[in-house]
Amino acid sequence: xxxxxxxxxxxxxxxxxxxxxxxxxxxxxxxxxxxxxxxxxxxxxxxxxxxxxxxxxxxxxxxxxxxxxxxxxxxxxxxxxxxxxxxxxxxxxxxxxxxxxx
Numbered sequence: 001x002x003x004x005x006x007x008x009x010x011x012x013x014x015x016x017x018x019x020x021x022x023x024x025x026x027x028x029x030x031x032x033x034x035x036x037x038x039x040x041x042x043x044x045x046x047x048x049x050x051x052x053x054x055x056x057x058x059x060x061x062x063x064x065x066x067x068x069x070x071x072x073x074x075x076x077x078x079x080x081x082x083x084x085x086x087x088x089x090x091x092x093x094x095x096x097x098x099x100x101x102x
Contacts, residue, residue, distance in 0.1 A: 023092040024049050024056035027085050031058055031098060034081055039066035055095040058085065067102030 028049045036042045044063040049056055062070060071078045082098045089096035 023094040058098045061101045
């Protein structure tokens, strides 16, 4: 799976356009890719991206029964998702926060 994530990040790096808008879109695409791989009801997943000066807030909405899958035991899964999102965010020049709304 890590090879697939690397491919997604590499393809996102090749996207051109407005740096600030695209930066949060790249991170949101990565988060959506990871979350959709975890949940059972992909149609219920939606992301709300709020951009501010140099930062982005990504709120993940999902079905209630899938919230636990995204959060994981002791929050390990969401912590890993946040780590990946922040790493890509720093790579494209924005700080990122990810929140789960069940």
